[in-house]
Amino acid sequence: MYKGVAxxxxxxxxxxxxxxxxRILELLRDEAGLEIAEGTLYPLLYRLEKQGSIKSEWRILxxxxxxxxxxxxxxxxxxxxxxxxxxxxxMNATFNRFLNRGKK
Amino acid sequence: MSANLQQEPIKQWxxxxxxxxxxxPGDDSREILAEAKEHINExxxxxxxxxEVLTGFGSAEAYAQGFVDEYLLIRAxxxxxxxxxxxxxxxxxxxxxxxxxxxxxxTISGFFALWCLVCIAVKIFRPDLVGLWLDLPLSxxxxxxxSQRDFIPLSFGHDHIVFGFQNPPPQFPEHLGMWIYPxxxxxxxxxxxxxxxxxxxxxxxxxxxxGFKPSLKVLPRA
Numbered sequence: 503m504y505k506g507v508a509x510x511x512x513x514x515x516x517x518x519x520x521x522x523x524x525r526i527l528e529l530l531r532d533e534a535g536l537e538i539a540e541g542t543l544y545p546l547l548y549r550l551e552k553q554g555s556i557k558s559e560w561r562i563l564x565x566x567x568x569x570x571x572x573x574x575x576x577x578x579x580x581x582x583x584x585x586x587x588x589x590x591x592x593m594n595a596t597f598n599r600f601l602n603r604g605k606k
Numbered sequence: 607m608s609a610n611l612q613q614e615p616i617k618q619w620x621x622x623x624x625x626x627x628x629x630x631p632g633d634d635s636r637e638i639l640a641e642a643k644e645h646i647n648e649x650x651x652x653x654x655x656x657x658e659v660l661t662g663f664g665s666a667e668a669y670a671q672g673f674v675d676e677y678l679l680i681r682a683x684x685x686x687x688x689x690x691x692x693x694x695x696x697x698x699x700x701x702x703x704x705x706x707x708x709x710x711x712x713t714i715s716g717f718f719a720l721w722c723l724v725c726i727a728v729k730i731f732r733p734d735l736v737g738l739w740l741d742l743p744l745s746x747x748x749x750x751x752x753s754q755r756d757f758i759p760l761s762f763g764h765d766h767i768v769f770g771f772q773n774p775p776p777q778f779p780e781h782l783g784m785w786i787y788p789x790x791x792x793x794x795x796x797x798x799x800x801x802x803x804x805x806x807x808x809x810x811x812x813x814x815x816x817g818f819k820p821s822l823k824v825l826p827r828a
Contacts, residue, residue: 524645540645541664544638545672549814552680571641 508546509555510590511536513575513583516556520574523547547573555579616646616656619666626670630677638673675814682809691805698812708808715801722794725770729786734775737786739768741778 515521515529527543530536550556556579560569575583620643627635642663649659663669675697682694695712698705729736768776770790782789 523641524648539664540642540659540662541669541672544641544645545669545676548634548638548673549676549680552676568644568647570644571637 506586506589508538508542509550510583510586512543512546512550513555513579513586516573517575517580517583520559520561520572522570522572524570526573550579555582613656615660616650619660619663620646622666623670626667627673629674634673634677638670642669679809679812679814686806688802688805691809694812695805695808702812704811704813705808708804711804712801712808715797715804719794719797719801721770722790722797726787726790726794728771729790735773736771737769737775737780738782738789739772739776739778739780741776 511530511534512526515526515534521529523540523544526547527538527540530538530543547556547558551558551573554576556573557576558571558573561572562569620639623642624635624639627638630638646656646659646663650656678690678694678697682691685691692712695705695708699709700706725736
């Protein structure tokens, strides 16, 4: 059931602006309600980067005293995200119809 | 707890991680290490205990395995070379049904290819020990009478056809002569083709566990 959810959630987080690992973790926890561990997140980011869905860059921003690795979505990743979202919404709508059958 | 005591488990964990990542390219392992170190330091800086932070990563070996698995799969898929694909299939055979089945197919194909090469080598030095022996003409009636007399012209039983290496050689006539060489080369080629096809199919279909599944916990919404 969760196959593809990981990629969908991660691509969604980094589509607006580049984010670093800890911030991605917090966004997934606070906004998506997904409790994932560091040991799951970083290998997944590595996979997405290797397959060209995201790219990374070390940056030092004003609020940080040390460099952080920021991840951003690529054009390929944007296309994949759109496909994931369409698939997710189709599945969601179909399953909702199934759950609500006979209630009307 | 003093700062040094706090840093010690982190140092140990990072050292273990560095060792576990040795099979990755240098740039990859350095980045993974730097990113883990940065993450740990930032969380510890926010007042979270090192042990709690390290718990999120799991053991250094298990954490590294996620990267190494990804790297091996990506390399095997992109290179399409036999040795990296074989290494990857062997590594995943205990954890993936697809890889396990692929390894069985690879073993069978590899055995046939090796058997052909051994037969060719033996044929060069002992031509009498390798060949195709038939004890009956292909058009002959079946030798054995089962429930009723049948007319099956050919059976692959040991008594009827012997192909390849046989020591001592059978007493009945050998039919292929020097044509055994192209036959063996052809079988070796087909076996190699089957081996490569098995590897490619297995490597393409191996799935790593869904990223979120082991630790998914939907939090109650505020």
